[in-house]
Amino acid sequence: xxxxxxxxxxxxxxxxxxxxxxxxxxxxxxxxxxxxxxxxxxxxxxxxxxxxxxxxxxxxxxxxxxxxxxxxxxxxxxxxxxxxxxxxxxxxxxxxxxxxxxxxxxxxxxxxxxxxxxxxxxxxxxxxxxxxxxxxxxxxxxxxxxxxxxxxxxxxxxxxxxxxxxxxxxxxxxxxxxxxxxxxxxxxxxxxxxxxxxxxxxxxxxxxxxxxxxxxxxxxxxxxxxxxxxxxxxxxxxxxxxxxxxxxxxxxxxxxxxxxxxxxxxxxxxxxxxxxxxxxxxxxxxxxxxxxxxxxxxxxxxxxxxxxxxxxxxxxxxxxxxxxxxxxxxxxxxxxxxxxxxxxxxxxxxxxxxxxxxxxxxxxxxxxxxxxxxxxxxxxxxxxxxxxxxxxxxxxxxxxxxxxxxxxxxxxxxxxxxxxxxxxxx
Numbered sequence: 014x015x016x017x018x019x020x021x022x023x024x025x026x027x028x029x030x031x032x033x034x035x036x037x038x039x040x041x042x043x044x045x046x047x048x049x050x051x052x053x054x055x056x057x058x059x060x061x062x063x064x065x066x067x068x069x070x071x072x073x074x075x076x077x078x079x080x081x082x083x084x085x086x087x088x089x090x091x092x093x094x095x096x097x098x099x100x101x102x103x104x105x106x107x108x109x110x111x112x113x114x115x116x117x118x119x120x121x122x123x124x125x126x127x128x129x130x131x132x133x134x135x136x137x138x139x140x141x142x143x144x145x146x147x148x149x150x151x152x153x154x155x156x157x158x159x160x161x162x163x164x165x166x167x168x169x170x171x172x173x174x175x176x177x178x179x180x181x182x183x184x185x186x187x188x189x190x191x192x193x194x195x196x197x198x199x200x201x202x203x204x205x206x207x208x209x210x211x212x213x214x215x216x217x218x219x220x221x222x223x224x225x226x227x228x229x230x231x232x233x234x235x236x237x238x239x240x241x242x243x244x245x246x247x248x249x250x251x252x253x254x255x256x257x258x259x260x261x262x263x264x265x266x267x268x269x270x271x272x273x274x275x276x277x278x279x280x281x282x283x284x285x286x287x288x289x290x291x292x293x294x295x296x297x298x299x300x301x302x303x304x305x306x307x308x309x310x311x312x313x314x315x316x317x318x319x320x321x322x323x324x325x326x327x328x329x330x331x332x333x334x335x336x337x338x339x340x341x342x343x344x345x346x347x348x349x350x351x352x353x354x355x356x357x358x359x360x361x362x363x364x365x366x367x368x369x370x371x372x373x374x375x376x377x378x379x380x381x382x383x384x385x386x387x388x389x390x391x392x393x394x395x396x397x398x399x400x401x402x403x404x405x406x407x408x409x410x411x412x413x414x415x416x417x418x419x420x421x422x423x424x425x426x427x428x429x430x431x432x433x434x435x436x437x438x439x
Contacts, residue, residue, distance in 0.1 A: 016086035017041045022079050024129050026095040027170040031056060031072040034131060035094065037079060042066050044083050050094055051077030070094065099171030100126045107165060111180040111212065111253040116141060116157035120179065122167060127151050129169045135179060136163040155179065160209075160254075182254030183209040187264035190248050194267040194299070194340040199224060199240040203266065205248065210234050212252045218266055219246035243270040243341075269341030270296040277335055281350035281382060283423040286311060286327040290349060292337060293320050299339045305349060306333040325349070330379075352423035353379045360417055364432040369409030375419065376402050377426065385420040388431060407431060 019039040027033030035055075037048065041063060048055040048068040058068035066081065076095040080088045104124040112118030122133065126148060133140040133153040143153035151167060160183040164176035187207040195201030205216065209231060216223040216236045226236035234250060245267050247259035257264065274294040282288030292303065296318060303310040303323040313323035321337060330353040334346035357377040365371035375386070381400040386393050388408050395405040403419065412435045416428035 017081040033070040037066040047082040101172040102174040132168040184255040196342040205234040215251040272344040302338040354424040355426040371407040
């Protein structure tokens with residue numbers, strides 16, 4: 014076997030008091046029996062392989078040659094190590110000062126006397142990697158670590174620095190969104206529940222940033238939804254610990270299209286309410302309210318995405334705006350007209366022949382929407398002249414009195430008497 018050969022040492026300088034861990038590289042190191050710094054033996058050493066030894070420098074002064082001895086002899090190359098008075102490193106800043114428990118965050122350490130750094134540690138755990146940028150800056154990759162504060166230090170030949178705090182955060186999770194639906198226009202206030210939500214830097218709906226959000230606690234965030242197309246969106250929260258999973262089925266918000274109304278049938282009814290009205294339109298599923306001029310329907314049933322059946326509430330006579338509210342918002346209004354019940358005041362003439370054909374004039378109130386005029390049970394032709402007058406043709410029948418009534422969408426009027434008379438004989 015050949016005598017050992019030393020090709021380099023790193024670092025190549027250290028404190029006069031010794032204690033610097035030095036990596037010696039070369040060849041034929043197997044079975045090394047001594048490592049010397051000048052005439053002094055290393056405080057300790059470990060043969061890592063035939064080409065590498067780690068040794069701890071003894072105390073000393075000036076520049077000395079580093080040698081390795083094996084049974085084949087002692088290296089003869091000149092590879093020096095210099096004892097220098099090195100100021101201890103100090104740290105003044107970390108950026109960022111927090112990151113996920115999985116590690117991998119690039120951290121910039123600033124301070125003084127950082128040249129020749131041999132280690133960067135997070136609570137004693139070596140950084141995944143580090144680079145000495147200058148005497149005042151090191152970039153390091155944070156290692157994995159449990160959640161919580163970790164003390165970051167730098168070691169150089171001058172010693173180990175003061176520590177600064179780097180905080181590890183567990184990854185956030187979102188387990189609930191309430192309410193879980195709202196309009197495509199956005200603006201819905203939602204409460205997100207979960208875990209590890211402190212320090213949130215973003216809340217997103219399918220990647221679109223929330224209009225605003227507030228971190229209430231480690232388990233709750235309140236956010237305002239941004240505008241978004243109709244459909245389901247994944248809600249995520251980003252913290253220094255990472256971004257929550259978009260695949261959690263509990264972390265979804267459904268954007269509902271705005272409802273639209275096309276018609277109300279029948280278009281009118283009594284002021285007493287109780288009329289069942291079919292409202293047709295689009296995007297009516299999930300309706301939470303049906304209102305007539307702001308007054309809630311007595312009841313309603315969502316028949317389909319295009320129809321709702323609603324029972325009208327009592328209301329004063331006149332036109333009302335009917336709207337439907339869903340998680341998608343409130344619809345456009347359609348008109349429904351409340352009608353006062355019809356009344357009859359007079360029939361002129363109030364008698365006629367049994368053969369029928371007599372044109373009579375009915376006067377009263379609320380007659381404009383008349384749908385039927387009856388003589389007892391017999392419907393007859395009629396003409397609405399005005400809201401207070403109708404002309405009708407009396408039907409043939411036996412002599413005697415009959416009841417005349419008028420029906421509108423608001424109901425059937427009181428009855429007046431019309432008398433049929435038998436023609437006199439000659």
